[in-house]
Amino acid sequence: MDNISLSVNVIFVGIVVVFISLVFLTCIIVLSNKLLNAIKGISGENKKETDNIPVQEISETRNINSSNGDIPTDELVAVLTAAVMASINTHPGYSIRLKSFRRIPQTTPVWNIAGRNEYLAGKL
Amino acid sequence: MFQEFINTIIDLVNSSGFVRGDWKQFLMLAIACFLIYLAIVKKYEPLLLLPIAFGMLLANLPFANLSSYDGPTEQNAAGGLIYYLYQGVKMGIYPPLIFLGIGAMTDFGPLIANPKSLLLGAAAQLGIFLTFFGANLLGFTPQEAGAIGIIGGADGPTAIFVTSRLAPHLLGPIAIAAYSYMALVPIIQPPIMKALTTQKEREIVMEQLRPVSKLEKVIFPILVTLLVSLFIPDAAPLVGMLMLGNLFRESGVVERISKTAQNELINIITIFLGVSVGATAKAETFLSPKTLGIIVLGLVAFSFGTAGGVLFGKLMCWATGGKVNPLIGSAGVSAVPMAARVSQKVGQEANPSNFLLMHAMGPNVAGVIGSAVAAGVLLSVLG
Numbered sequence: 001m002d003n004i005s006l007s008v009n010v011i012f013v014g015i016v017v018v019f020i021s022l023v024f025l026t027c028i029i030v031l032s033n034k035l036l037n038a039i040k041g042i043s044g045e046n047k048k049e050t051d052n053i054p055v056q057e058i059s060e061t062r063n064i065n066s067s068n069g070d071i072p073t074d075e076l077v078a079v080l081t082a083a084v085m086a087s088i089n090t091h092p093g094y095s096i097r098l099k100s101f102r103r104i105p106q107t108t109p110v111w112n113i114a115g116r117n118e119y120l121a122g123k124l
Numbered sequence: 125m126f127q128e129f130i131n132t133i134i135d136l137v138n139s140s141g142f143v144r145g146d147w148k149q150f151l152m153l154a155i156a157c158f159l160i161y162l163a164i165v166k167k168y169e170p171l172l173l174l175p176i177a178f179g180m181l182l183a184n185l186p187f188a189n190l191s192s193y194d195g196p197t198e199q200n201a202a203g204g205l206i207y208y209l210y211q212g213v214k215m216g217i218y219p220p221l222i223f224l225g226i227g228a229m230t231d232f233g234p235l236i237a238n239p240k241s242l243l244l245g246a247a248a249q250l251g252i253f254l255t256f257f258g259a260n261l262l263g264f265t266p267q268e269a270g271a272i273g274i275i276g277g278a279d280g281p282t283a284i285f286v287t288s289r290l291a292p293h294l295l296g297p298i299a300i301a302a303y304s305y306m307a308l309v310p311i312i313q314p315p316i317m318k319a320l321t322t323q324k325e326r327e328i329v330m331e332q333l334r335p336v337s338k339l340e341k342v343i344f345p346i347l348v349t350l351l352v353s354l355f356i357p358d359a360a361p362l363v364g365m366l367m368l369g370n371l372f373r374e375s376g377v378v379e380r381i382s383k384t385a386q387n388e389l390i391n392i393i394t395i396f397l398g399v400s401v402g403a404t405a406k407a408e409t410f411l412s413p414k415t416l417g418i419i420v421l422g423l424v425a426f427s428f429g430t431a432g433g434v435l436f437g438k439l440m441c442w443a444t445g446g447k448v449n450p451l452i453g454s455a456g457v458s459a460v461p462m463a464a465r466v467s468q469k470v471g472q473e474a475n476p477s478n479f480l481l482m483h484a485m486g487p488n489v490a491g492v493i494g495s496a497v498a499a500g501v502l503l504s505v506l507g
Contacts, residue, residue, distance in 0.1 A: 007260040007269070011253040014501045021355050021497050022246040022490070028351060029239040029344070036339060 077101075145186035148407035155410075156181035156402075159300065168307035172280060172398050176299060179402025180410075182206065192403040210400035213288050213295070218397040219281035220365040225390025226281070226492070227345070227369025228382050230460065234486040236340050237333035240440065241452075245490025247436030248456025249498045251276030251429025255421050256502075262417055267291050270502040272418055275302045276425025277495030278309070278457035282362060284401060286499045289507055296405025297415040301422035306459045312423070313430050313454050313466045320434045321450050325441060326474035328449040330483045341374040352497060358507070359500025366492065429457045433487065455484035458491030 081098055137143060159177035163170040183191035183206070192210035196203040212218040235241050252273045259269035271291040274283045275298060283302040287295050305312065318326075345367035353360035372382040437453025451471050455463040467484035 003260050003266070006266055007257040010266070010270075010502075010505055011257055013505060014253045014256075014498060015250065017356070017501050018249050018494060018497050019243075019246045021352060022242040022494060024355070025348060025351055025493075026239040026242045028347060029236060029242075032343060032347065033236075033239075033340060036337070036343075 141186035141188070146407065148411050149184045149186050152184035152405070152407045152410060153181060156184065162304070162307075169303045171394055172303050173300075173307070175395055175398025176303065176402035176405075179206065179399040180296065180300075180405040181402075182399070183403040183406050190403060191406050192400050193406070206400055206403045209396045210403065212393075212396055213284065213400050214292065216285055216288060216361065218393050219285035219288075220361045221393045222281040222390055222397065223362050223366040223496075224369040225385045225393070226460075227366040227371075228373045228385040229390075230366075230370060230373075230489055230492070231485075232344055232370060232489055233336040233341065234333060234482050235489050236336045236344055238483070238486045240448075241486030242490045242493070243440070244433055244436055244453045244456040244487035245458075245492075245494035246456075246497075247453065248429045248433035248458075248487070248491050249277060249494045250432030251425040251427070251457070252495070252498050252502075254428045255425035258424060259417070259421050262421070264414070264417070265291075267506050268294060268414075270506045271298055272421050273425060274298075274495070274499055274502060275305065275418075275422040276429045276457075277491070277498060278302075278306055278426060278429065278459040278463070279492060279495040280306065281397075282458075282495050282499045284397065285362060286502055289503055292404075293409055294414070294418065295401055296410055297418045298422075299401045300405065301419050305422050305426050306462070309426075309457070309459045309462045310466050310469075312426055313457075313463065314470050316427060316430045317434055317451055317454050317466075317470050320431060321438065323474060325438065325450050326471060327478065328441065328446060329475065329478050330449055330452075330480065331447065333482060333486075338374070338376070342371065345370040345374065348493065352493070352500075356497060356500035356504065358503040359496050362496040362499060363493065366496065426457065430454045433457065433491075449478075449480055449483070452480055452484040452487050455488040456491045456494065458488065458495045460488050460492060461485065463491070464488040 077098065080101065081096065084098065085096060156177050159173060159180065162168040163173040163177055179192075182188065190204055190206055192206050192213075194204040195207045252275075254273075255276050256269045256273035259272045260266060264272060267290040271283075271287040271294055274286045277283065280299070280302050284295065284299055287298045291298075349360075349364050349367040352363045369382075369385050372378050372385055433453035433456035434450050435453070436456075437448060437450030440448040440453075441450050449471060451467045455467045457463050464481055464484035464487075468479065468481040471478045471480040
C-alpha cells in the first residue's frame with residue numbers, strides 16, 4: 001500500500017512539476033520575444049535591413065516541369081524562389097524577386113522521376 | 125620430461141576460460157555477439173550499442189577481470205582499465221558531457237519559433253511516470269522503478285545519469301534497453317500514432333514557422349538554464365551542460381570549441397561511456413527476471429510516451445481550431461532527430477505535400493529539456 005501511495009505521489013508530483021516548469025518556460029520565451037521585438041522596433045529594423053540588402057531582379061523565365069496548367073500558388077512561388085537562390089549560391093541577406101514563371105510539358109523521363117522520388121524518400 | 129610437458133599443458137587448459145567459465149558467462153558472450161550484430165548489420169544506434177555490446181563481451185570473459193567493478197585487489201593493485209573509465213559514469217560526469225555535445229549540435233530555432241512545442245515535450249514524458257507506477261507494482265524498489273521509468277524519456281545520457289544515481293546495479297540492462305528502443309522508434313511509434321489519430325488530423329498542414337533572430341537563440345540557453353536550474357536544481361547538470369553546448373553554437377564566437385564539443389569530445393566520451401556501461405552487464409546481474417521486466421517495461425514506457433505526446437497534440441489541435449497536426453506530439457520523446465523524421469514520414473503518408481519535419485523538431489528538442497526536467501524530479505524525490 002505504501003508503494004502504491006508513493007507511486008501515485010511521484011506520478012502526480014512528476015507530471016505537475018514537469019508541466020508547470022515547461023509552461024513557465026513557454027510563457028517566459030513568449031514574453032522575452034515580445035520584449036525583444038518591442039526593444040528592437042520591428043518596423044524600423046526591417047526598414048534598415050531592406051535598405052542594406054541589394055535587390056537583384058531576375059527577369060528571365062524559369063522552366064518548371066509540370067503536366068497541368070495550374071496557376072502557381074504563393075507556396076509554389078516561395079519554393080521556386082528558394083530553389084533559384086540555392087542554385088545561384090546566394091549569401092545571407094541577398095534578395096531576389098521572380099517576375100514570371102512558365103510551365104512546360106513534362107520532359108523528364110518517368111524512370112528519372114521515379115529514381116528522384118526514391119532518393120528523396122531514402123533521405124527522409 | 126614428457127610427463128612434465130603434458131602436466132603443464134593440462135594445467136594450462138584447466139586454467140583457461142573454456143574450462144573455468146560458467147555457462148551464464150558463455151550465454152552473455154552470445155548475447156553480446158548478438159548485440160554487436162544488431163549494431164553493425166542492422167545499424168541499431170551503432171555509436172552506442174557497439175561499445176556497449178563490446179563492453180559486455182569484455183566483462184563476461186571468464187577470469188579476465190575486465191568488468192566495471194574490477195577495481196584494485198590484492199592480486200592486482202592497479203585495478204582494471206574499464207574500472208577507471210567507469211568512474212566517469214559513477215560520478216555522473218559523462219552524461220552531462222554528452223549533453224554538452226548534443227547542445228552544440230542542436231538547433232532550438234523551431235522550438236523558439238513555436239514555444240507551445242514545450243508542452244508537447246512535457247506530455248511525452250507521461251511514459252516515464254506511468255512506467256514508474258508499473259515497475260513499482262511489479263516489485264521493483266522505488267529507486268529501481270525510477271531508473272526503469274526514465275527509459276520512457278528516450279534519452280540515453282539521461283537514462284544513464286539517473287540510473288547511475290538511483291540503481292547503478294541495473295545500469296547494463298537499462299542502457300541496453302534504452303538504446304535498443306531508441307533505434308526501434310520508427311517501428312514502435314507509427315502504429316500508435318495511426319491508432320490515436322484520424323486521417324483528417326494526419327493531413328493537417330501547419331503554418332510556416334516564423335524566422336528566429338540570433339539574439340533570441342543566444343538568450344534562449346541562458347534563460348532556460350537559469351529558470352530550470354532555479355526551479356529544479358537536480359536537473360542543473362544535464363540542462364546546464366545542454367545549454368552551454370547550445371550557447372557555444374549560437375554565440376558564433378567560439379567556433380573551435382563548438383566544433384570540438386560536437387566532434388572530438390562527444391566521440392571520446394561516447395567510447396568511454398559505452399564500454400564502461402556495457403562492462404557493468406555481468407552475467408549475475410543481467411541474467412535475471414528483472415532484466416526481462418526492464419525490457420518489457422522499457423517498451424511500455426516508450427509506448428506511453430508516444431501516446432501521451434499524440435493525445436496532447438490532439439488536445440492542442442482542438443484548442444487551436446485545427447492548426448496543430450497531432451502527429452508532431454509523438455516527436456516529444458527526445459530521440460532526436462529520429463522521432464521528428466517518423467512524424468514527417470507518417471504525415472507524408474497521409475498527405476504527400478505535407479512537410480512536418482521542422483514543426484516536429486520543436487517538440488523533439490523540447491523533449492530533451494522535458495526528459496532532463498523529469499530526471500531532476502525523480503532524483504529529487506527518490507534520490
